[in-house]
Amino acid sequence: MKPFKCTSGFALGESVRPEISKLREMIEEARLGGGLKAIEKQHSRGKLTARERLELLFDGGSYVELDMLVTHRATEFGMDKKKAFGDGVVTSFGKVGGRNVVGIAQDFTFMGGSLGEMHAAKIVKATQLALSVGAPVVFMNDSGGARIQEGVDSLKGYGDVFYMNVHASGVIPQIAAIMGPCAGGAVYSPALMDFIIMVEGTSFMFITGPRVVKAAVGEEVDEHGLGGAVVHASKSGVAHFVAKDDKEAVGLIKKLLSYLPSNNMEQPPRVSVGDSPDREDATLNQLVPEDPQKPYDMKEVINRVVDSGTFLEVHKDYARNAVVGFARLNGWVVGVVANQPNYLSGALDINASDKISRFVRFLDAFNIPIVTFMDVPGFIPGTYQEHNGIIRHGAKIIYAYAEATVPKLTVITRKAYGGSYIAMGSRHLGADFVAAWPTAEIAVMGPKGAAEIIWRKELAAAKSDEERKELLDKLVKEYKERIANPYVAASRGYVDTVIEPSQTRPVLVKALETLLTKREVRIRTPPKKHGNMPV
Numbered sequence: 001m002k003p004f005k006c007t008s009g010f011a012l013g014e015s016v017r018p019e020i021s022k023l024r025e026m027i028e029e030a031r032l033g034g035g036l037k038a039i040e041k042q043h044s045r046g047k048l049t050a051r052e053r054l055e056l057l058f059d060g061g062s063y064v065e066l067d068m069l070v071t072h073r074a075t076e077f078g079m080d081k082k083k084a085f086g087d088g089v090v091t092s093f094g095k096v097g098g099r100n101v102v103g104i105a106q107d108f109t110f111m112g113g114s115l116g117e118m119h120a121a122k123i124v125k126a127t128q129l130a131l132s133v134g135a136p137v138v139f140m141n142d143s144g145g146a147r148i149q150e151g152v153d154s155l156k157g158y159g160d161v162f163y164m165n166v167h168a169s170g171v172i173p174q175i176a177a178i179m180g181p182c183a184g185g186a187v188y189s190p191a192l193m194d195f196i197i198m199v200e201g202t203s204f205m206f207i208t209g210p211r212v213v214k215a216a217v218g219e220e221v222d223e224h225g226l227g228g229a230v231v232h233a234s235k236s237g238v239a240h241f242v243a244k245d246d247k248e249a250v251g252l253i254k255k256l257l258s259y260l261p262s263n264n265m266e267q268p269p270r271v272s273v274g275d276s277p278d279r280e281d282a283t284l285n286q287l288v289p290e291d292p293q294k295p296y297d298m299k300e301v302i303n304r305v306v307d308s309g310t311f312l313e314v315h316k317d318y319a320r321n322a323v324v325g326f327a328r329l330n331g332w333v334v335g336v337v338a339n340q341p342n343y344l345s346g347a348l349d350i351n352a353s354d355k356i357s358r359f360v361r362f363l364d365a366f367n368i369p370i371v372t373f374m375d376v377p378g379f380i381p382g383t384y385q386e387h388n389g390i391i392r393h394g395a396k397i398i399y400a401y402a403e404a405t406v407p408k409l410t411v412i413t414r415k416a417y418g419g420s421y422i423a424m425g426s427r428h429l430g431a432d433f434v435a436a437w438p439t440a441e442i443a444v445m446g447p448k449g450a451a452e453i454i455w456r457k458e459l460a461a462a463k464s465d466e467e468r469k470e471l472l473d474k475l476v477k478e479y480k481e482r483i484a485n486p487y488v489a490a491s492r493g494y495v496d497t498v499i500e501p502s503q504t505r506p507v508l509v510k511a512l513e514t515l516l517t518k519r520e521v522r523i524r525t526p527p528k529k530h531g532n533m534p535v
């Protein structure tokens with residue numbers, strides 16, 4: 001990594017008025033943040049400085065910095081002697097992919113990027129700007145948390161930031177990158193934003209650090225074991241993406257932004273990758289195994305259907321029984337939601353419910369159509385799931401789909417059983433277009449379980465195990481033919497069309513392009529402030 005070089009780009013030897021010269025000196029000083037030594041320390045840890053990160057984010061490395069000359073007002077605990085222009089955070093605006101973006105980057109080189117009164121005021125002001133012009137906010141976190149010397153003014157500052165995050169929610173996309181420490185209540189700003197990207201090895205997030213954890217509950221764990229990138233991406237679900245370093249993190253932010261509209265009044269940008277909308281894929285006809293107990297990879301279905309190479313998976317390592325992410329269909333951005341038969345048979349559990357419902361809410365808030373690929377055998381049974389609230393978590397999926405007014409397209413590839421069928425974007429929750437593959441089994445439960453209940457007496461009367469098995473096989477076949485297929489649902493109009501899997505892409509593109517002009521049609525309900533989503 002290149003050593004930090006403070007350069008203002010002013011021509012050497014140029015004669016200037018003293019006022020201008022003073023300004024230049026101040027800018028030079030401001031750009032040094034907490035000083036060269038602290039910058040070197042930052043680099044030695046494999047981290048970039050706040051301004052280097054912003055340079056990577058903005059087109060051509062160019063942005064306008066706001067409030068560069070802000071300083072704190074604290075005097076206690078030697079704070080009067082500790083001052084730096086900018087107060088440990090860089091706020092800015094510029095273009096990313098030609099569109100306006102507001103960038104906020106905490107500067108760890110000054111007092112560990114800790115947040116005091118003025119530091120917070122800068123963040124709030126920048127977020128307000130983003131909100132008023134309808135531009136996404138990118139917040140790069142690298143901070144020791146509340147500035148201890150500023151006491152309640154720091155806490156007030158956090159409160160103000162959270163308040164802005166909440167009010168910006170659903171109006172502009174908010175993306176947090178964690179590129180260093182993020183501890184204590186500070187974690188709630190990223191948590192209130194739409195997406196969190198964590199850098200592996202240099203970032204961590206936790207409410208209480210390892211020392212307090214040890215003292216309070218006797219557990220020994222280090223920072224990364226407690227709240228590192230991998231932990232949050234796979235176990236807690238706090239992080240949506242993991243990057244190997246700062247550069248990759250900024251690359252991910254830009255990629256993510258390319259799928260998003262600037263605000264909730266705009267459509268996401270359409271980009272063609274040259275994949276024909278009429279392309280059929282014969283491999284899909286062979287993908288679902290004949291044995292319904294056998295898994296297959298739903299990501300292969302997704303990748304074969306959407307525009308080539310456009311699937312950006314979100315929450316890749318969390319709740320892998322569900323798959324969510326952004327993609328394009330004939331250039332239009334869609335949000336993909338799917339069950340993953342390859343993991344826990346694609347059954348829904350608490351974590352998958354949270355993952356799906358939050359993503360569906362985001363898509364609906366930002367005018368992104370939802371394409372659901374359904375192969376769901378049900379909700380995972382057992383005391384763990386029941387006692388931890390699968391009922392209230394599962395309800396979130398139903399709420400999110402039912403409330404979403406963006407175009408909703410659903411493809412049923414195989415299992416569509418019971419309540420999980422209803423929940424996963426069924427016609428009954430307002431899907432606008434439902435296609436089923438001939439392999440679809442839409443029923444209250446799986447054919448074997450159903451046959452064992454309906455023909456319990458007949459099966460009990462069997463004289464031997466062999467006779468019972470023979471009878472059961474026959475009854476399962478009968479159940480499948482009569483009920484567990486796509487044709488009963490198609491005869492009622494719950495499924496719009498039964499298609500060959502190979503035709504999925506052209507059919508979806510046509511349906512999507514028809515639905516792009518969908519008007520928001522809601523059931524007539526009395527006016528309300530907002531619903532009471534089972535959060």
Ligand code: HXC
Binds near residue numbers: 110113149158185
């Ligand atoms: C003031 C802070 C600070 C803080 C770090 N610094 N955190 N100053 N308030 N919260 C200063 C250090 O004193 C040091 O100053 C410089 O930043 C760099 O810190 P180091 O400790 O040298 O860096 P490092 O070894 O990388 O450790 C980073 C760290 C550690 C893990 C973040 O500094 C730390 O544990 N800090 C305290 C974290 C904390 O408890 N924060 C409060 C969380 S509670 P000098 O002058 O020596 O360079 C919270 C509540 C929010 O945030 C509530 C919201 C509702």
